[in-house]
Amino acid sequence: MHNLAISIRISDDLFIKDPESTNLGKRIISESIALLDELGFEAFTFKKLGAAIGSPESSVYRYFESKHKLLIYLVCWYWSWIEYKIVFGTINKSSDMERLKTAIEILTKPIKVDNAFIHVNEVLLNKIVVSEATKVFHTKEVDKENDQGYFAVYKRIVQRVSQLIMTINPDYKYPNMLVTTVIEGAHQQVYFADHLPSLTDKKRGKNRVYNFYTEMVCKMIS
Amino acid sequence: MHNLAISIRISDDLFIKDPESTNLGKRIISESIALLDELGFEAFTFKKLGAAIGSPESSVYRYFESKHKLLIYLVCWYWSWIEYKIVFGTINKSSDMERLKTAIEILTKPIKVDNAFIHVNEVLLNKIVVSEATKVFHTKEVDKENDQGYFAVYKRIVQRVSQLIMTINPDYKYPNMLVTTVIEGAHQQVYFADHLPSLTDKKRGKNRVYNFYTEMVCKMIS
DNA sequence: TGGAGAATGATAGTAATACTATTATATTTG
DNA sequence: CAAATATAATAGTATTACTATCATTCTCCA
Numbered sequence: 001m002h003n004l005a006i007s008i009r010i011s012d013d014l015f016i017k018d019p020e021s022t023n024l025g026k027r028i029i030s031e032s033i034a035l036l037d038e039l040g041f042e043a044f045t046f047k048k049l050g051a052a053i054g055s056p057e058s059s060v061y062r063y064f065e066s067k068h069k070l071l072i073y074l075v076c077w078y079w080s081w082i083e084y085k086i087v088f089g090t091i092n093k094s095s096d097m098e099r100l101k102t103a104i105e106i107l108t109k110p111i112k113v114d115n116a117f118i119h120v121n122e123v124l125l126n127k128i129v130v131s132e133a134t135k136v137f138h139t140k141e142v143d144k145e146n147d148q149g150y151f152a153v154y155k156r157i158v159q160r161v162s163q164l165i166m167t168i169n170p171d172y173k174y175p176n177m178l179v180t181t182v183i184e185g186a187h188q189q190v191y192f193a194d195h196l197p198s199l200t201d202k203k204r205g206k207n208r209v210y211n212f213y214t215e216m217v218c219k220m221i222s
Numbered sequence: 223m224h225n226l227a228i229s230i231r232i233s234d235d236l237f238i239k240d241p242e243s244t245n246l247g248k249r250i251i252s253e254s255i256a257l258l259d260e261l262g263f264e265a266f267t268f269k270k271l272g273a274a275i276g277s278p279e280s281s282v283y284r285y286f287e288s289k290h291k292l293l294i295y296l297v298c299w300y301w302s303w304i305e306y307k308i309v310f311g312t313i314n315k316s317s318d319m320e321r322l323k324t325a326i327e328i329l330t331k332p333i334k335v336d337n338a339f340i341h342v343n344e345v346l347l348n349k350i351v352v353s354e355a356t357k358v359f360h361t362k363e364v365d366k367e368n369d370q371g372y373f374a375v376y377k378r379i380v381q382r383v384s385q386l387i388m389t390i391n392p393d394y395k396y397p398n399m400l401v402t403t404v405i406e407g408a409h410q411q412v413y414f415a416d417h418l419p420s421l422t423d424k425k426r427g428k429n430r431v432y433n434f435y436t437e438m439v440c441k442m443i444s
Numbered sequence: 445t446g447g448a449g450a451a452t453g454a455t456a457g458t459a460a461t462a463c464t465a466t467t468a469t470a471t472t473t474g
Numbered sequence: 475c476a477a478a479t480a481t482a483a484t485a486g487t488a489t490t491a492c493t494a495t496c497a498t499t500c501t502c503c504a
Contacts, residue, residue: 017480024481040362045461056482061463134356140262142417155420174423174434180414181407181438188406189399195364198377201396212396216403219441239451246452267490278453283492 006116008080013148014073017063026119027053028063032070037124041071041132068139072150075136078129079153081114081122082106086160100164104217107161108186108210130187158183169221178220182213228338230302235370236295239285248341249275250285254292259346263293263354290361294372297358300351301375303336303344304328308382322386326439329383330408330432352409380405391443400442404435 007020019025031052036044044067050057064070085106090099111126137151145151162175172178189209192200201208229242241247253274258266266289272279286292307328312321333348359373367373384397394400411431414422423430 022480042361046463047461056484057462058464058483059481062480066462131360134360137418138353138356138413139264146418151418155418158421173426174430176421176423177407177411177430177434180410180421181403184410185399185403185407188402191360192402196359196368196373196377199380199398199402201398204395208396208399212399216438216442220438244451268492269490278455279491280454280493281452284451288491 006084008077008084008117010073010076010080011149011152014069014076014150015064016061019063019073024053024055024059025063028060029074030119030121033074033121033124033128036071036074036128036132041067041135071132072136072145074125075129075133076150076153077120078122078125078133079157081117081120083153083157083160086157096164096167100161100168100217101214103161103164104182104214105210107183108213109207130190133187165217165221172221174220178217182217186210186213228306230299230306230339232295232298232302233371233374236291236298236372237286238283241285241295246275246277246281247285250282251296252341252343255296255343255346255350258293258296258350258354263289263357293354294358294367296347297351297355298372298375299342300344300347300355301379303339303342305375305379305382308379318386318389322383322390322439323436325383325386326404326436327432329405330435331429352412355409387439387443394443396442400439404439408432408435 012018017025019029028049032044032049035049035052039048046057046060046064046067050060053060064073086103089102089106093099093102111123114122137145139145158176158179161179165172165175165178186209189200189212193202201212204211234240239247241251250271254266254271257271257274261270268279268282268286268289272282275282286295308325311324311328315321315324333345336344359367361367380398380401383401387394387397387400408431411422411434415424423434426433
């Protein structure tokens with residue numbers, strides 16, 4: 001169908017050798033997604049990943065310095081992909097309010113596969129982001145890694161949506177708080193639905209996360 | 223001042239030997255809080271903790287099975303303490319709305335030391351909860367640990383506040399989502415203010431987290 | 445007061461993890 | 475076809491997250 005000549009560009013600092021540049025690199029990406037989903041970040045090791053792709057762990061280390069950096073790489077990839085979806089999804093909308101609602105939809109509704117990137121399973125990657133992404137910045141190295149620019153894409157998405165909000169209501173006081181509350185909250189509700197259902201409201205149907213956070217944004221900025 | 227004969231009761235499953243029952247146990251608690259704050263969960267080890275209290279790591283293992291269980295213990299202790307503050311803080315209020323606002327205040331405003339528990343520094347413990355608590359349930363063992371009841375206190379707090387909301391507005395559709403969004407969001411905003419300031423709205427002053435989430439709850443349930 | 449039982453200390457050991465290093469063998473490319 | 479590059483195969487290291495054992499100290503109560 002639509003096979004665009006688009007590739008997601010990730011900061012050079014996140015890898016030793018660009019995994020997009022070789023076959024082995026792409027297998028590292030696709031298998032690490034599968035394995036991270038299966039084992040979780042703690043039990044995931046480069047040795048196991050090596051076994052999964054039929055290569056020694058030393059080969060993986062030629063692409064990524066550590067499993068932590070690999071996780072950041074994947075999360076960055078995810079947010080870059082989301083940013084691209086937001087940009088292209090909002091470009092043709094006729095009002096800021098419509099643009100805002102589309103952005104929230106992309107950020108809160110379940111993910112669908114995107115065949116434009118064959119070695120990345122976006123549905124699994126979203127699951128990983130939902131369950132593991134907090135570990136990316138909840139470490140003692142946050143400040144250093146923030147200085148390195150690892151969280152730039154995420155921050156840019158927040159800025160974009162905040163700016164939409166500020167266009168709609170220039171007096172609104174807490175645009176960043178509202179946007180991060182929505183983005184992180186949405187992931188949290190999905191995780192709770194799977195593992196701690198009493199912490200969410202599962203009965204409210206399939207679009208409850210989208211409905212809840214859309215209503216939240218509308219009420220807050222009006 | 224007020225030195226109540228109250229002690230926080232934690233589920234037996236979280237420790238091998240009750241740390242409240244001995245002097246060494248209490249030192250394990252107080253030093254683990256200091257060390258976790260200093261090193262972060264990843265760099266924290268029982269060996270280092272042993273060194274800090276002048277005991278071999280094997281002694282620490284007589285109290286806690288693993289550093290993960292110790293973290294859960296501390297987080298549980300924290301939420302039990304918060305629950306006690308909510309219960310006693312709301313008991314004398316004259317309306318449900320006042321009770322709700324008090325609960326939100328306790329959940330979103332900065333923590334002050336509580337001299338009732340000498341071996342626990344609640345301010346540090348709150349910092350640990352803010353930076354490390356997501357690791358408690360973002361593991362592959364969530365479901366098992368949930369079955370063991372490790373998250374009961376947290377869930378009970380969510381239920382309490384949800385019920386307050388439902389008393390005020392029995393038609394409100396998403397009480398649990400709203401409450402968890404507030405609790406987790408408040409911690410997140412504090413973490414962002416320290417490490418990723420562009421993701422929050424620091425300019426909005428000291429009570430911005432409380433103000434933002436109080437406004438959110440009021441607007442959402444009205 | 446003395447002795448049993450419990451708590452702690454001292455020390456050792458193990459499998460796994462998160463790497464680094466080295467050399468040999470493919471594979472690509474000019 | 476040679477040179478450069480990528481990968482495989484293998485080994486090694488410090489640290490982690492434990493478990494095990496035995497000696498010492500403390501405590502409490504008969």
